[in-house]
Amino acid sequence: MYLQIIEQIRERVAVGDWARDAEIPSIRQLAVALRVSVITIKRAYFELEREGVIVTHHGKPSRVAEVPNLEKLRGEDLDQHLDRALHIGALLGLSPDELAERLERAAKRRNDEEQA
8 A cells, every 4th residue: 555655646746746845744644634544654755755755854744855856756657657558458459569559649649739
């Protein structure tokens, strides 16, 4: 469970939902909101601090690190989405080449929409 929480927080930081130096929910607040134990959140925060994503100070609110490695976080986020796409593609019987073609079509559609 704590790994899922870590991923959710990384994603929030990576996409900018939680900006640099923004205060994040306390361990207790997040535990109540997610209906998990305080120990689970504490472990997730500990790992995120080790990775340099958040900063915690005893007696003060935890914050998003001043300079989180956003490029790395965004790259990890992209890799997770691609892994998920590969999994879904496999369930649909699509080859990696067919998935690549779909990605190219999606990129073209997006480009066309932005041009309009």
